[in-house]
Amino acid sequence: MASSMFLAQRRWFLSLPRNLSNARFFSALPSEHPVSVSGPQNNVGPESNKFEKASSAPSSLKEPELAKWDSEGPFKPLHKMNPTRLAFLRSTLCRHFRKDPLSARPFEGLRFIDVGCGGGILSEPLARMGATVTGIDAIEKNIKIARLHANLDPTTSTIEYCCTTAEKLVEEQRKFDAVIALEVIEHVADAAEFCKSLSALTAHEGATVVSTINRSMRSYATAIVAAEYLLQWLPKGTHQWSSFLTPEELTMILKRAGVDVKEMAGFVYNPLTGRWSLSDDISVNFIAYGTKEK
């Protein structure tokens, strides 16, 4: 029964235009619904109802949810990249907040928000590092999965998960010491508006961290051709190359939103060792850390 549900989801997915994905695949989670396109938005309704039905039967919830957190399963590339992203976050944020990098829980007392948290793969380690974490995602199913998984460890059960968008939180006038939006901005319709929301959520003297994929020839070859077609790490159509941002563009729109980009780094994958590492090479995946000016 579970497997037929799964197959049904796959077929349904292939007939949809991009962006509206099947929440199984993390990187296709938009934290914003595309405002300009009305067609796909309508499709969200029946599809999400289908999800609700699926999630009410506990046995069919198990398989996709466990797949998300199975580090050897379909999300393997993300799990592999996670420690590298966390290393960058730890190093820049410890410096920014002037915390001891040798402490086991350096972010104690700081409020972080993980925008587009998916299953919580970034939120949980941040909570283990002591931060008070809020994770938001536009897809209810992801929030459910994230909550169930986080409840299994006393250090992560304090994470606040909400199914909402950055805009709604801005309206509620929430503020966070660090706003983190990794691999999200390439899926939103209006990057500039999104950055304005991120900036509005950042408290005075806070930090904003955004990561995405560069729009370059190399990234076309790796993130689209290799990752989607050849290696099949991501389903076809997950990313649209034309909506990638170059580092210069990202810096500019963050600046316009009031965030000053201080550091940038790239993630490089070594196919021989199967490991990701931080580097100066920002031609494919890159991450930017900025501070709120005032």
Next chain:
Amino acid sequence: MNRIFATKAGSNVYRLRIPWRPLSNDAAPLLSSQNAGNPEKESEAKQYDIAIVGGGMVGLALACSLASRPLTRHLNVAIIDSNPALGRKHFIKKEDLPDPRVSTITPATISFFKDIGAWQFVEQHRHAYFDKMQVWDYTGLSYAKYNARDADKEVLGCVVENKVLLSSLLSRVQETDLPKKIYPSRLNSMSILPNSSSSEVDSTLSMTALFTHGRLAKLELEDGNSLYAKLVVGADGGKSRVRELAGFRTTGWNYSQNAIICTVEHDVENHCAWQRFLPSGPLALLPIGDKFSNIVWTMSPKESSEFKSITEDNFLKAVNRALDYGYGPHPTPSILGSSDLFSWLKGGISKSANDCFEIPPKVIKLASERMAFPLSLRHANDYASKRVALIGDAAHTVHPLAGQGVNLGFGDASTLSSVISEGIAVGADIGEVSLLKKYEADRKPANVMMMAVLDGFQKAYSVDFGPLNILRAAAFHGAHHISPLKKSIISYASGETRLPLFA
């Protein structure tokens, strides 16, 4: 890769090694009803971050290493070992005769001990640095002398009794403020369940619930205690129970050899390590200090029971004979040409190349009983799986002919503690397979390489065949005279380089 492990006979719910499938809702209520019946037992069990099964040299070294790193020094550690010595302080008296169980510590291990703060305790007891080594065989065709100065070092290694190492590590661990508890018992059973999610949103965070969902391992000891841990480290030696319970497969074979070990006394000081390859196995004479030396004599099982039972005098005569003129002549340099033959390969002056062959000091007294034990090679196919990691002899046992065994174990302990520290830095769960596999990926190639080299030596020296003897002699000769080769051999044996010859 998620497996279900064997548990005590009383619990019938889980069986050994069935293929993984998601826990259905049926199992959860069954388990909770089982535990509901034993509320007292549940409150007794404690939770630890790491449970080190085996409080021997390598297990305690891991604990010291964790205590010395800023990111791991707050971890809650349980050490499970039934050895009563762990509960006592100062179980070594200065006037004790040296114990025959000794280990040769490489310089890399000495610096590891200094880093974790345990070497200061070793220096308070008997220990012997040596800076010279002579290796030859029974054919008398050649020999090789190594001097630490060839590789610009001061020592080649240090020979220390195992009980001194153990007590030093124990003293160091007691001194640190690592939260720890020693359980003086043996491991009876261990269970680790596959990952699953709770179907209730407001789940309780009791240890039983965490265990049911695969977040903790449950250990049951022979004295009835149970404990939970995020990570179980198997440091319990060649016949590891953790390795057996976790279902790791091993590869290996028994060498048809036993080793006899004992302590002997000379009338002069000995600062050199001597090793002579005899037809049935190598005989090693290692300085322990205070005119004592340790003997490790590898031979066939029949010979070993013979040598163990003959009188002391006859045994000493046999040892002296074996080190001197027995089995074959002394090597003289003229047989394969003088050092001029290799002068073009020398690449620098090797100080010991001009050292003559020396006869080891005579053995005058036996200072301990003779012990014998069988030798084998064993290697676990994997060092890590979910919530379990193996270090030391539990992961690999090697031939003692190059004194490398425990040094590989200390290397494992050092790497595992650094991997755990890196995991904590990025907020990972320390029992995650992906983290533990990093430890395996670092240590396995190095350990396998060393085992291959040692096994190669063991096989090369167990055959008495004319052309092979000459080849071996040529190898000795080359190692003795070609100084870059000698330097790289010394570096590799000292634990500084991970691969021989390719550094």
